[in-house]
Amino acid sequence: MRILANDGIDATGKKALELMGCTVVTEKVAQDKLADAINNEKFDGLLVRSATTARKDLIDACPGLKFIGRGGVGIDNIDAEYARSKGVDVFNTPASSSQAVAELVMSVIFSAARGIYDSGRNMPTTGATEFESLKKKYSKGFELRGKTLGIVGFGRIGQALAGYAIGCGMRVIACDRTTDDYKTLTLDIGGHDVKVNVPYMPFHALLNQSDVISLHVPKQANGAAVIDREEFQHVRKGAILINTSRGGVIDESALIEHLDNGHIRAACLDVFVGEPKPNEAILKHPSIIATPHIGASTVEAQERIGLELADNVQRIMNQK
Numbered sequence: 001m002r003i004l005a006n007d008g009i010d011a012t013g014k015k016a017l018e019l020m021g022c023t024v025v026t027e028k029v030a031q032d033k034l035a036d037a038i039n040n041e042k043f044d045g046l047l048v049r050s051a052t053t054a055r056k057d058l059i060d061a062c063p064g065l066k067f068i069g070r071g072g073v074g075i076d077n078i079d080a081e082y083a084r085s086k087g088v089d090v091f092n093t094p095a096s097s098s099q100a101v102a103e104l105v106m107s108v109i110f111s112a113a114r115g116i117y118d119s120g121r122n123m124p125t126t127g128a129t130e131f132e133s134l135k136k137k138y139s140k141g142f143e144l145r146g147k148t149l150g151i152v153g154f155g156r157i158g159q160a161l162a163g164y165a166i167g168c169g170m171r172v173i174a175c176d177r178t179t180d181d182y183k184t185l186t187l188d189i190g191g192h193d194v195k196v197n198v199p200y201m202p203f204h205a206l207l208n209q210s211d212v213i214s215l216h217v218p219k220q221a222n223g224a225a226v227i228d229r230e231e232f233q234h235v236r237k238g239a240i241l242i243n244t245s246r247g248g249v250i251d252e253s254a255l256i257e258h259l260d261n262g263h264i265r266a267a268c269l270d271v272f273v274g275e276p277k278p279n280e281a282i283l284k285h286p287s288i289i290a291t292p293h294i295g296a297s298t299v300e301a302q303e304r305i306g307l308e309l310a311d312n313v314q315r316i317m318n319q320k
């Protein structure tokens with residue numbers, strides 16, 4: 001099979017595909033030249049991350065395409081249902097990134113709780129001249145043990161995050177579309193399986209009780225916000241908000257207002273409206289920790305993603 005990995009692929013995944021007899025091309029093709037490249041170079045498969053889109057027009061223009069694989073979780077950059085209706089196999093790698101995203105969230109919770117991100121901006125410029133005042137500024141941090149983490153969307157990543165947070169002594173509550181009372185998780189603590197029950201809460205109760213709120217939902221229908229201007233009224237004063245799921249699930253302009261009026265202590269965003277050109281007011285806000293959509297971008301996760309993609313290609317080859 002000839003495969004175009006248009007947003008790149010980890011070397012281990014590429015090697016696995018090559019060992020299966022596939023040819024893998026990783027030279028990036030511009031979006032407007034993609035259909036021609038797929039047809040002219042007779043690619044059987046297209047692998048993407050989040051940058052390349054595979055919409056209806058591309059699918060229609062490439063009748064020889066057998067599959068589209070997304071290295072990652074959300075497949076909102078692919079018209080998946082339409083592709084499947086045309087006999088094109090569409091797959092993603094849902095299991096591979098949960099741990100990496102959960103660890104990013106823990107790192108920004110620690111950073112926000114102690115002002116590390118802001119200290120990192122100020123120490124290089126004024127650390128030598130204003131050491132004592134900076135010391136005073138960053139001496140009002142808080143500890144995580146005993147604080148409440150509210151997780152909105154309790155799927156793979158939400159549950160992976162719960163394990164880390166519980167390990168740090170946080171009280172974890174969750175809400176999801178399900179109506180269950182609680183979810184029992186089995187945590188691996190030093191090689192021992194420990195069972196814990198994470199209670200489900202109604203959404204507004206969770207917003208009100210949580211010192212830290214982290215969203216782990218997919219892109220909502222019509223790009224709707226899960227925490228919109230109205231929902232901010234239910235968020236506990238002084239809370240930290242985290243969004244590593246999809247740009248826009250927190251209303252960005254309402255977020256800026258509530259950071260400016262002191263209702264929200266800090267926000268940590270890995271995903272943005274208008275990626276790859278996020279709103280500058282968000283990027284420059286002193287109370288926002290911004291990372292450029294790196295949730296799943298660890299060496300380990302990229303390797304797992306590459307191998308999960310290769311497994312899917314093998315499945316398709318076995319069907320032929």
Ligand code: NAD
Pocket residue numbers: 072073074094097098101152153154155156157158175176177178216217218219220226244245246270271293294295296297
């Ligand atoms: P998942 O499907 O396992 O879990 C999502 C959960 O959200 C589901 O249980 C669903 O019922 C719930 N949900 C959906 N809408 C909801 C709502 N309005 N309120 C409450 N719950 C709701 O997905 P996952 O693997 O945990 O991934 C979550 C999201 O994280 C993905 O959809 C993707 O957008 C994002 N993600 C981001 C990165 C990154 O690099 N930052 C990496 C991987 C995934």
